[in-house]
Amino acid sequence: ALFPQSDAAILDTDLEQRMSHAQRISSMVLALRKKENIRVRQPLGKVMIPVLNADFKRQVEAVAELIKTEVNIKEIAFLEDASGVLVKRIKPNFKTLGPKYGKHMKAISAAVNGFDQATIAALEQSDSYTLEANGETIHLSLEDVEITTDDIPGWLVASEQGITVALDINISEELLHEGLARELVNRIQNMRKDQGLEVTDRIEIRVENAPFMTEILKSNFDYICSETLADSLEQHPVDAIPGAETTTLEEGYDTRISIIKKD
Numbered sequence: 001a002l003f004p005q006s007d008a009a010i011l012d013t014d015l016e017q018r019m020s021h022a023q024r025i026s027s028m029v030l031a032l033r034k035k036e037n038i039r040v041r042q043p044l045g046k047v048m049i050p051v052l053n054a055d056f057k058r059q060v061e062a063v064a065e066l067i068k069t070e071v072n073i074k075e076i077a078f079l080e081d082a083s084g085v086l087v088k089r090i091k092p093n094f095k096t097l098g099p100k101y102g103k104h105m106k107a108i109s110a111a112v113n114g115f116d117q118a119t120i121a122a123l124e125q126s127d128s129y130t131l132e133a134n135g136e137t138i139h140l141s142l143e144d145v146e147i148t149t150d151d152i153p154g155w156l157v158a159s160e161q162g163i164t165v166a167l168d169i170n171i172s173e174e175l176l177h178e179g180l181a182r183e184l185v186n187r188i189q190n191m192r193k194d195q196g197l198e199v200t201d202r203i204e205i206r207v208e209n210a211p212f213m214t215e216i217l218k219s220n221f222d223y224i225c226s227e228t229l230a231d232s233l234e235q236h237p238v239d240a241i242p243g244a245e246t247t248t249l250e251e252g253y254d255t256r257i258s259i260i261k262k263d
Helices: 013-036 054-062 064-071 094-113 117-126 173-194 211-228
Strands: 044-050 073-079 088-092 129-133 136-140 145-149 155-160 163-168 203-208 230-236 245-250 253-261
Touching: 013 044, 013 054, 013 064, 013 155, 013 163, 054 064, 054 073, 064 073, 088 094, 088 117, 094 129, 094 136, 117 129, 117 145, 145 155, 173 203, 173 211, 173 245, 173 253, 203 211, 211 230, 211 253
Parallel strands: 044 073, 203 230
Antiparallel strands: 044 163, 088 145, 129 136, 155 163, 203 253, 245 253
16 A cells, blocks of 8 residues: 655644654753763752743643653743853854855854854844854854853753753752652562562552651652552561562662562
8 A cells, every 4th residue: 555645734833843842852851860860760840941932932831741741850940031040152063064154164153152142042042143254144043053051050951952951950858759759669560570460469568667768658658559559558677577678769778678469
């Protein structure tokens, strides 16, 4: 059979753009997590995204929940004016400019290196900028420059094709406990699998009565039980947990866990 012909009249280009933003933002945030060795199961508080224009904000807002789920963050904050928060650097991309304006590269380089924050923002928002070099009009696009953003204390920053994200890497006690709860669920699910339990089997869980575990259960008890199909989740002294397995939830957070299939 022939592959169906596309119908340009029914293509949803706005949807494609929204998903492109979601993919790019998610990719940058995940790369920042990897750079800082922060596991995806560890929730983080916030990512800031400078607003390029009203349409960009509308499109990102439409996929905000998808992004938050994908990269495990609590909030997306939009910066209407990032000039007082983020400092950007710009330099020419000689690979693209050379073939087009080779003889003017020195003048173009001097002009681009002299761009202030407002000019860089204008280029990012419109994807175009016009300047004069040696009496010739030069048309720049985002691919003709390389824009980076300085990190700010407590945040990691990345930029790609005009989009910038700033990730808050501060982990509060509440976020830490939620991350440890997710790790605990992961370990219990692996134990269920290793014991050959059916997906619908109910279980009882016993965990070590360490102080940090008490804090985890205080705010994540229902989540852990729901995810693992546990009818009970109790803390006990180590010697009261027969057949317990020792596991590390995170560096410095070792515990012992036992699960029993309910009849």
